[in-house]
Amino acid sequence: MRALIFPLIGLFLQGCTPSQQSMVDTFSTSLRGAPDVIVTDEEIQAxxxxxxxxxxxxxxRIFVVLGxxxxxxxxxxxxxxxxxxxDHGRLAKTVGLHSNLLEVTHLASDPLKNxxxxxxxxxWQRDIRWTEDGELRSARLTSTFTSAGKRTLLIAGLPVExxxxxxxxxxxxxxxxxxxTFWIENTTGLVRQSQQMTGAGVLPAEMTLLKPAP
Known part of the structure; x- marks a missing residue:
């Protein structure tokens, strides 16, 4: 699949069709200078x-497209x-950031896969390696999962149970x-929203899956 790259304050598609480029231009104009990127429900669905x-x-907060x-x-x-x-909603690796997650072991047995x-x-137990302010760090982590009940999210204008x-x-x-914390959609089993740490208790990441892959 060809790489698709969306900027932090505007959206850019390599090899756009004229209609796609028009959409990108609209996004760039509407988002420039915003402290948090906001994309309309209609634009997300389109x-x-x-x-x-x-x-x-x-x-x-930025808006990214699956590359x-x-x-x-x-x-x-x-x-x-x-x-x-x-990987199934789990942050597995980052590249090119100031501090990066380098490795998560035992992803095959991550409960989020099923x-x-x-x-x-x-x-679930795994080892992680990450960098923090240029320093290489590692830790062995043990997780315990607990249900916290049902929640209804509003994502891209649609209710998600x-x-x-x-x-x-x-x-x-x-x-x-x-x-x-993981919000898992009832009908698909997908992680639609999450709050998780990049390193051991540091470098928080928040993700909301607006539109799953077809």
Missing amino acids: LPYATMYLRLNEGQ YRKNGLNKWLTQDHAMIVT TAQLQNGLQ TQLWRETVRSVSPKCEWQN
Whole structure:
């Protein structure tokens, strides 16, 4: 699949058709200078691509389009060539940021790969490596999942019925504990919204899947 790159304050498509370019020009005009990118429901529905809102480390919320899908991994690209990789809604890797998630092990056994089988008390262990202010760090994490009931989200103008799951994550070294949160759509099992950490208790990431891949 050809790479599709959306800027932080405007949207740009390589190889646009005239109609697509017109849409991009409209987006660029309406979004320029906004502290948080806001795309209208109609514009989101009109795009034939998977899209999401993304906020990293409490920074500006941006709008990104799925660039590649390979081996079950979704790769989202930004104008400055940063790449965000997700696996069934889990943040799996980042490239080109000031601080990056380098590796998450045991992704094949991540409970998010089969959300229909999620149950209270389910555990998952993995190792992660990341950089923080230029320093290489690593940790072994143990997660425990807990159901927090039903929630209705409004995403791109459409109600989405979800099950809310909290993932309590513990690290021995560095010693810390935090919660990741996942809103899982009832009908598809997709993670439609999440709040999770890039490193061990640091570098928060918020993602909202606006339009899933067809």
